[in-house]
Every structure is written in structure tokens, then in C-alpha cells.
Amino acid sequence: MFQQLPQLVDVRGSVKRDGSYQKRSLSQITGIARHHSATTSGDAFSFANYHVDSLGWPSVGYHFVITKDGTIQWANGIDRISYHVGNNNTPLIGVCLVGSSSFTEAQERSFFDLQAALRGTDGVGVSIGDVKGHREYPGHSSNTCPGIDMDSVREAVREGHPVGEDLTPTLRPGDNGPAVARMQQMLLDAGEKLPLYGTDGDFGDETENAVRSFQESQNLNVDGVVGPNTWEALEASAVKGKLAVVLAEVLNVRSRPSFDADAVAGTVSQGEAFTIMEKVNVDGSSTEMFRLKSGLYITAHPGYVQVK
Ligand SMILES: [Zn+2]
Structure with missing residues (x-):
């Protein structure tokens, strides 16, 4: 459920409104349209002011706005037909990333989480192929929006991670996060042992010892740091025999x-x-x-x- 995303803030009741967008049933939704704001700053509030005051719309045109720090502002119910892709609004959910062809890692993480949650929402029938950029809709190809190659976005989604994420960053003792957990799983797959902490995502002493043991078994430089050579050897070991x-x-x-x-x-x-x-x-x-x-x-x- 997208309502449960920790970075989501419900601003439906606080953005500027003058009237209301028409309603639809969730079964009418067939796609998610990604936009960029084509501005370097701003948020659902400033966009709402502009869309209401200057364009005469009922409120901000997007359903969601993702600000630079990754906050997802929920601005319109997804059962509303807001304005973001002319002539194609009825079946689409509009998600706008603040920025102009350049987005932060936090924004890409939030877009990834949001599109997955929306596709998983009961009654919404949207596949990964239905996650498109503004300019991919008929009649909009001359638009630069959303300022990113959507094929690479969809490919990353299929692979299960945000676009642009470095899946094999150099990891050192003291690091933590999903890349460490993935590396720990690969150590286990390669036959190394993590009896106390397993794949906890923390690069502690136990993980360092397992990395060193793995490096020794692969005739790699034994330094306890997971760089390109160690990642490559881990990936090779992780698939062999599977x-x-x-x-x-x-x-x-x-x-x-x-x-x-x-x-x-x-x-x-x-x-x-x-x-x-x-x-x-x-x-x-x-x-x-x-x-x-x-x-x-x-x-x-x-x-x-x-x-x-
Ligand atoms: Zn757009």
C-alpha cells in the first residue's frame, strides 16, 4: 500500500484548491506517467499555486510530487482525474520529480518504491511496461519531460532496484545498507559462514573475516574490502551450480x-x-x-x- 510508504506525506488537504478534479474508479487506471518539474526547486505547494492561479486548474496537476530529499507529497487521490498528460489523463497516475533532467538518489529510490506500491494497489492494473514518461504518450513526443530515458528506468525496475543505483559499490568494514546485505548473501552462496549475524546489512568483524576467507580462497588480494575484483568473484561464485x-x-x-x-x-x-x-x-x-x-x-x- 502506497499510503504506508515512510517517505510519503499526505498534502491533499493543504495544497491550494479551487474546485475539484473529476472522479474515476481505480479499475480505470492503466498507467503511471512520470514527469519532471523542469525547475530546480519547488514542491506540491508551489506547483499547486501556479496550477490554480495561473492555469485555472482545480489544484496541482500531479497525484504525487517527489522533492529533492526523496519526500513523496501525496497531492491528489488516485481516484481523481488530475491534469498532467493532455488527452491521456483519465487512465493515468501522474508522478512528478522535482528537477530538470537531473534527480537525486533519494528521488529515484522514492520513485521506485512508489511505482511498486501503486502497481501493488488493489484494483489498479498496471504492469512495469505501463510505467511511462510523459513524452511516450501519443502526441507528446516533442516534450522533453520526464528528462530521463524511461527504458533504463523500466529495466532497473525489472531488475528490482532504482535506476542509477550502483549495485556493486566498494564496501568496507563499518559500512551498512542493502548492498552489504546483498554481498553477505553472496558470501553465504559462495560457502562462507556468517553464523552470528547472517545477512544483517552491517559490515562487522564477522563479515570482514568471511570476506578475507573468500578472498584467500579466490587468490585475491586479502584486504577485507569488497572492491571490483571481489565483487566479480562473488558474482561468479554466486551463480555457479544454480x-x-x-x-x-x-x-x-x-x-x-x-x-x-x-x-x-x-x-x-x-x-x-x-x-x-x-x-x-x-x-x-x-x-x-x-x-x-x-x-x-x-x-x-x-x-x-x-x-x-
Ligand atoms: Zn510532464
Whole structure:
């Protein structure tokens, strides 16, 4: 439920209003439209003043405004048809990030949390593909809004994290947070032990000892710091021997890590599972594939294949 997000502040009763937006049922909602304010500052209150006083609207045009510090201002009920994508307002929820083509990490975290919560709201039928930018709607392609490449936003959402988040930051003893917890899980997957604290997200003595033990086993520099080489070794260990389960209806398997047509060696179907030997880069791109026990290759994209 989006109402439960800790960074959400309900400002529906305190932003400027003159009249009210028309109502809709939640089942009419088919998409989430992302906007930027095209300003470097501001919030739901200043936007409401402008939209009411200068544009003559009932209130601020967006349902949600995400300010620079990541606060989500809830400005209109999602059962209201507010104004943010001309001719497309009836089925859309409008979310505006304050900024002009440049957003803070806190804002991207909040956008990620909000879109997930909205998609999970009872009665709202919105998929990840329905999370779009203002300019992606018919008739709006000349608009620069939302000031970000929405393909990268959707790809990050499919992978389960905010866009732009560094998934493998250098981690040192004393650090904490979700990246530490992910690293701890990879240590466990690699056979290291964290008997007292497990994946608690705190890089303490137990984790440091496990990192050193892992580095020693991999012939890495044993310094207790998780940098690029240690991350790479952790990722390699974490998938080896696991299963790649096909999520897509049909997927190609390939004779080599390449998207060339002549590399296609056959197809596999949804639900089939294959043992992973390693993760490899596809020639000339940042895309990754799994080398399977059979010697064939399959995409490592988490939207198509799940590691179990
Ligand atoms: Zn817009």
C-alpha cells in the first residue's frame, strides 16, 4: 500500500484548491506517467499555486510530487482525474520529480518504491511496461519531460532496484545498507559462514573475516574490502551450480555468447531449468549470458531468466 510508504506525506488537504478534479474508479487506471518539474526547486505547494492561479486548474496537476530529499507529497487521490498528460489523463497516475533532467538518489529510490506500491494497489492494473514518461504518450513526443530515458528506468525496475543505483559499490568494514546485505548473501552462496549475524546489512568483524576467507580462497588480494575484483568473484561464485529458470514463454539458447543469428542453437520454454556454470559478457556489449552445463548459452537478463 502506497499510503504506508515512510517517505510519503499526505498534502491533499493543504495544497491550494479551487474546485475539484473529476472522479474515476481505480479499475480505470492503466498507467503511471512520470514527469519532471523542469525547475530546480519547488514542491506540491508551489506547483499547486501556479496550477490554480495561473492555469485555472482545480489544484496541482500531479497525484504525487517527489522533492529533492526523496519526500513523496501525496497531492491528489488516485481516484481523481488530475491534469498532467493532455488527452491521456483519465487512465493515468501522474508522478512528478522535482528537477530538470537531473534527480537525486533519494528521488529515484522514492520513485521506485512508489511505482511498486501503486502497481501493488488493489484494483489498479498496471504492469512495469505501463510505467511511462510523459513524452511516450501519443502526441507528446516533442516534450522533453520526464528528462530521463524511461527504458533504463523500466529495466532497473525489472531488475528490482532504482535506476542509477550502483549495485556493486566498494564496501568496507563499518559500512551498512542493502548492498552489504546483498554481498553477505553472496558470501553465504559462495560457502562462507556468517553464523552470528547472517545477512544483517552491517559490515562487522564477522563479515570482514568471511570476506578475507573468500578472498584467500579466490587468490585475491586479502584486504577485507569488497572492491571490483571481489565483487566479480562473488558474482561468479554466486551463480555457479544454480539453476537458470526460464521466465519467458520461449527463449533462444546459443552456441556462443553472441546475439548473431547463426549462434542460435535452439529454443527452450517457460519453466525449463538449466544448471549454470558461469556468467559471461556478450561480445562488444554490457549484456550478460549464462554458460550452461550443456555448453550452450542463455540470456542472464532477470526479466527472462530467474536464478534459483
Ligand atoms: Zn510532464
